[in-house]
Amino acid sequence: MSETKQTDNLVSVRDLVVEFTTDGSVVHAVNGVSFDINKGETLGLVGETGAGKTTIAKAILGILPDPPAKVRNGSITFEGQDLLSLPEKEMRKVRGKRISMIFQDPMTALNPIFTVGDQIAEAILLHEKMSKAESEKRAVDMLELVGIPGERCKEYPHQFSGGMKQRVVIAMALACNPELLLADEPTTALDVTIQAQVLEMMANLKEKLNTSVLMITHDLGIVAEMCDKVAVIYAGEIVEIGLAEDIFDRATHPYTKGLFGSLPSLKSHEKRLHPITGMVPDPTNLPEGCKFSPRCKYADEGCRCQAIPLHDLGNGHLVRCRKEGGEK
């Protein structure tokens, strides 16, 4: 046994700030986001469209287009290495090998002119020292792992249904046994039965390979089934984060309550996030103070004039609200 105790932490995001500059205006997409994911753990990232979820995942993978994207602040530490300062050459060894991403639309990741077997084999060859024949064999194994008969490796993406394409993408993402999987609404494009199959498959694989997952989703059923922790993101800020059971049973931020509050418990069958009245603020012109205050029925002057820090409720449960748990 080694003297130094191994830490459980796999990735730490600290004070991440990302902006997009287009036509002279600045979109404040991510505004000081911090979270940790431990080994084997799944963190759910939930929030409305435009909240900054995909931008966070792309920042971790180092695939934000610059321009228009700029990481203005923060660090992303992966196994002790700051990914943001890693040269692109080094990052290429991490991307697809140690960290991989499943995009919402499977065709983002699949090339229509190559067979799926070749594409998975290619992803493997890029990172693993093996022969072409070995990589092809591994590609067939990966297809079978996600429930697709191996002989279909000779087929092209258009010969697969939407659900099958997403399985291929998952096979590709998992082909090099990544330590961290960024799953960006991985089942949104799929119908409900296929969704359930893909999720079950992901849960089994996660168990087998001890992969950590950042699970971006709108689906509370997925959060309840898959996530150990949940971060609720609003206008590029985490407004509440904690263990899944605390978020479901003790939602504290008015925004989280709106999303989760109508659910009786973690076991609820209700699937979708509840819409909340009002609009997400314009990311080029965010409100001062609490960014949720224009939609919040509890907000007062004090909420609107100052930035609201995260308040620690204990047990890793943090909330960004003056009214609930914070200073009055």
Ligand SMILES: Nc1ncnc2c1ncn2[C@@H]1O[C@H](COP(=O)(O)OP(=O)(O)O)[C@@H](O)[C@H]1O
């Ligand atoms: N390439 C881009 N150029 C300009 N703005 C972008 C780009 N990508 C995302 N954004 C903006 O950044 C904000 C966050 O987007 P995104 O991370 O995609 O949110 P989510 O995944 O939560 O729906 C949005 O306002 C979006 O319009």
Ligand SMILES: [Mg+2]
């Ligand atoms: Mg997105």
